[in-house]
Amino acid sequence: MKDTIVLYPAFGSGHLMSMVELGKLILTHNPSFSIKILILTPPNKNNINDSTSQYISSISSKFPTINFHYIPSISFTFTLPPHLQTLELSPRSNHHVEHIIQSIAKTSNLKAIILDFLNYSATQVTYNLEIPTYFYYTSGASLLSLFLNFPTFHKNATIAVKDYSIHTPIELPGLPRLSKDDYPDEGKDPASPSYQVLLQSAKTLRESDGIIVNTFDAIERKAIKALRDGLCVPDGITPSIFCIGPVVSVSASSEKDENGCLSWLDSQPSQSVVFLSFGSMGRFSKAQLHEIAIGLEKSEQRFLWVVRGDLELDDVSLEELLPEGFLERTKEKGLVVRNWASQGAILRHDSVGGFVTHCGWNSVLEAVCEGVPMITWPLYAEQKLNRVILVQEKKIALELNESKNGFVSGIELGERVKELMEAEKGKEIRDTILKMKKSAKEARGGGGSSLVDLKMLGDSWQEHASWNSLSPNS
Numbered sequence: 001m002k003d004t005i006v007l008y009p010a011f012g013s014g015h016l017m018s019m020v021e022l023g024k025l026i027l028t029h030n031p032s033f034s035i036k037i038l039i040l041t042p043p044n045k046n047n048i049n050d051s052t053s054q055y056i057s058s059i060s061s062k063f064p065t066i067n068f069h070y071i072p073s074i075s076f077t078f079t080l081p082p083h084l085q086t087l088e089l090s091p092r093s094n095h096h097v098e099h100i101i102q103s104i105a106k107t108s109n110l111k112a113i114i115l116d117f118l119n120y121s122a123t124q125v126t127y128n129l130e131i132p133t134y135f136y137y138t139s140g141a142s143l144l145s146l147f148l149n150f151p152t153f154h155k156n157a158t159i160a161v162k163d164y165s166i167h168t169p170i171e172l173p174g175l176p177r178l179s180k181d182d183y184p185d186e187g188k189d190p191a192s193p194s195y196q197v198l199l200q201s202a203k204t205l206r207e208s209d210g211i212i213v214n215t216f217d218a219i220e221r222k223a224i225k226a227l228r229d230g231l232c233v234p235d236g237i238t239p240s241i242f243c244i245g246p247v248v249s250v251s252a253s254s255e256k257d258e259n260g261c262l263s264w265l266d267s268q269p270s271q272s273v274v275f276l277s278f279g280s281m282g283r284f285s286k287a288q289l290h291e292i293a294i295g296l297e298k299s300e301q302r303f304l305w306v307v308r309g310d311l312e313l314d315d316v317s318l319e320e321l322l323p324e325g326f327l328e329r330t331k332e333k334g335l336v337v338r339n340w341a342s343q344g345a346i347l348r349h350d351s352v353g354g355f356v357t358h359c360g361w362n363s364v365l366e367a368v369c370e371g372v373p374m375i376t377w378p379l380y381a382e383q384k385l386n387r388v389i390l391v392q393e394k395k396i397a398l399e400l401n402e403s404k405n406g407f408v409s410g411i412e413l414g415e416r417v418k419e420l421m422e423a424e425k426g427k428e429i430r431d432t433i434l435k436m437k438k439s440a441k442e443a444r445g446g447g448g449s450s451l452v453d454l455k456m457l458g459d460s461w462q463e464h465a466s467w468n469s470l471s472p473n474s
């Protein structure tokens with residue numbers, strides 16, 4: 001029977017792809033292991049969508065020791081926004097998860113389970129069964145340091161962050177001084193459901209056997225040190241922290257040039273194009289899309305823009321969505337695609353010289369790995385915290401000034417894009433991110449810090465007896 005690690009990604013293809021990359025990495029360093037990945041099926045549906053199932057087939061055929069187990073669909077309707085939906089789906093799926101784990105343990109030496117941190121409610125199964133439980137934290141160490149500290153912060157708080165003045169500094173171990181605006185919205189109001197979820201999940205993470213973080217020393221040195229020094233859990237014990245990044249996902253379609261982006265980039269000069277893409281969930285109103293278009297035209301730079309309007313705009317054509325004549329006027333300089341593009345392959349292309357990003361952690365790591373300087377436009381989750389790290393601490397991005405409700409004017413966007421692509425400040429940022437790219441490569445190379453942590457992780461699994469040999473039920 002093979003030593004086996006079970007991976008349990010959160011709901012959604014982005015989470016799945018990150019976990020698959022982790023699985024591939026584990027196999028690189030422990031080739032005799034087998035990896036079993038649990039897949040959450042959307043509620044009220046019999047199947048996952050076509051592109052996810054194609055992705056799974058391609059992984060299965062390339063990596064025979066990675067197997068997928070589908071968790072049966074549950075009947076209910078989501079009430080949370082997309083980036084939090086797994087919080088509703090995962091607890092409802094626990095009985096299926098337990099059943100699948102029991103059946104896996106009948107045919108393999110189950111060494112550990114790795115949960116996406118958003119699937120923390122699965123610990124009701126894994127802690128109960130006493131299976132060694134690790135978390136995969138797909139955001140950076142900065143958010144993790146805030147998150148592990150959260151129960152202490154909550155206990156000591158005399159006033160909720162939502163009631164802070166904008167000038168009240170928030171001082172937390174491992175982080176630069178934050179303002180109320182930088183702090184994740186989900187943690188501002190103790191009366192909100194998301195606050196309670198955050199609190200509960202942070203307590204659960206504190207009890208785990210270890211936390212695997214997709215980061216590396218050079219990009220988050222202070223936060224990693226604070227975590228390892230135990231400063232973020234002053235009233236308890238910090239689990240082992242394994243920083244194994246940067247791990248970037250390779251989607252099945254990443255080399256296919258589905259909407260002509262790569263061939264268009266082939267015809268552009270080196271480092272001349274600014275790329276705009278806002279993660280898997282970033283959406284904009286028609287008014288905001290108009291301002292982006294105005295800004296791009298004013299910047300006079302070449303651009304590749306992935307346009308995604310608010311949900312109700314999905315059926316509106318690009319011509320109607322953007323200012324009149326924009327597509328025609330900019331056709332020599334710009335390419336506009338709808339909803340989705342192969343971001344990884346685009347960032348790898350030599351013609352791309354800048355990236356306007358929503359600061360999702362995967363996007364940040366992808367840009368760092370390719371040495372592409374950024375302009376920050378955070379939209380949701382922890383993205384404003386990431387902005388502080390990128391702009392103030394690491395100086396690998398320019399900040400975009402937004403109005404109080406998050407609206408960005410075309411003039412502001414145009415000026416920042418021009419600054420990044422043409423001005424001295426942009427050049428400094430490019431030089432700094434190229435050094436960061438080198439450090440990222442070193443972290444993952446022979447003897448690098450991420451490899452050292454991966455080895456420690458493998459060793460920690462070897463120390464655990466296989467779970468089925470402990471379980472009276474198997």
Ligand code: UDP
Pocket residue numbers: 014249251277278279280281306339340341342343344359360361362363364366
């Ligand atoms: N992505 C992509 N094409 C798009 C938008 C996003 O390939 O048009 C990929 C991107 O490369 C990244 C992931 O989707 O790997 C988004 O993850 P991130 O953490 O940046 O943001 P999230 O979607 O979780 O907010």
